[in-house]
Amino acid sequence: MDPQQQQQRGRAAQPPPGGDLSAILTVFMAFVAIAAMILVPASFSSANSSFSIIHQVPEGHVGVYWRGGALLKTITEPGFHLKMPLITQFEPIQVTLQTDQVKDIPCGTKGGVMISFEKIEVVNRLRKEFVYETLLNYGVQYDKTWIYDKIHHEINQFCSAQSLRQIDEKMKDALQVDCTRYAPGIEILSVRVTKPTIPASIKRNFEQMEEERTKVLIAMERQMVAEKEAETQKKIALAEAEKNAQVSKILMEQKLMEKDSSKRQQEIENHMYMAREKSLADADFYKVMKEAEANKLKLTPEYLELRFIESIANNSKIFFGNKVPNMVYDQRLLGNFLNTAGRVEA
Incomplete structure (x- = not known):
């Protein structure tokens, strides 16, 4: 390294004059102050929120702003935003589900016994479209008015008249009715009431x-x-009785059908028997009539005389005496009489 370069390096290593150092410090401090005003998030504290230019709205919240104490209608979404320092104040407002816990709530019953509810949890949500109206009417601590204070009032109304199983639902309805009427942006989703602390004697009863x-x-x-x-x-008994009745009915119908069938069969047999007997009687009648007609045709003097001679010839006994010719003559007279009577009838 030549002597000229060593001389230049020595000059560069020498400290600057005192006035230049103070100017640099002043510029550096001003830069730090400006950076702090720009980069410090507004969510650290409400005191710092008025000094910051850039602020962050966390997820699940919206940003609301006040200028000179007056609430602005500007509502910002989650993310980074700009505002005027010292003039505009910022506050993040939660619009997702949140649970407010109200603890140690005293209550006096009708009988004068003091009980207390250790904790009541209210799950609620502030609807985004009602943020401005709700904060304008009730401020950032809107839940103190419509949840914390309301819980104390409603518990004193209900605990002496309702059972523990009914308080949860009754409390939810009571809170929602008033919120719907006066603060429609507040939505009560559920209320969980713990069992109250009861004196030992009352608890035993x-x-x-x-x-x-x-x-x-x-x-x-x-x-x-x-x-x-x-x-x-x-x-079961009715079903069994009905089954037996139906079986009996079926058996009775079956027997009746059998009797009816037997009756019809007997009637058919009777008709057949009567027809057969009638046919036999007609046949006998016809036979007798024909025999009568035949006998009538046979009653001739010659036939009667032949039959008389045959009967005399067939006699095994012969009588002798004076009256034998008379007997024969009488027999002939009898035959002639019968023959004459037959002709008269014809």
Whole structure:
């Protein structure tokens, strides 16, 4: 390194004059102050929010602004935004679900017993389209007016008249009714009420009442079960009786059909028998009539005389005496008489 370069380096290493150093410090401090005003987030504290230019609105919130104490209608979405320092104040307002816890709520019953609810949780949400109207009417602490203070009032209204199982739903309805009427932006989603702290003596009485109530419920359930069983048995008996009645009816109808069939069969047999007997009687009548006609045709003097001679010839006995010719003569007279009578009738 030549002597000229060493001389230049020595000059460069020498400190600047005192006036130049103070000017540099002044510029540096001004730069730091401006950077702090620009870069410090407004969400650190409400005191710093008035000095910052850039501020951040977190997710689930919207940004609201005041200028000279007056609420502005400007509502910003989550992200980085600019505002005028010292003049405009900023506040993030949550518009997603949030849970407010109200603790140690005293309540006096009708009987003069003091009880207290350890904690009541209210799940609520401020609707984005009602942020300006709600803050304008009730401020940033709107939930103190319509949730915290309202809970104390409603608990004193309900605890002495309602059971623990009804308070949750009643409280939700009561809060929502007034919010809908006066602060429509506040939406009450649910209310969870813990069991109250009760004096030992009252608690024991309450437990005894619950035990008795449980016993009554058990007895009622047993009675219902017994009634159901009896009703089931009754239905089974009715079904069995109906089945037997139907079987008896079917058997009776079957027997009646058999009797009817036997009756028709007997009637057919009777008709057949009568027809057969009638045919036989007609045949006998016809036979007798024909025989009568034949006999009538046979009653001639010659035939009668032949039959007389045959009968005389067939006699195994012969009589002798004076009256034998008379007997023969009488027989001939009898034959002649019968022949004459037949001709007269014809």
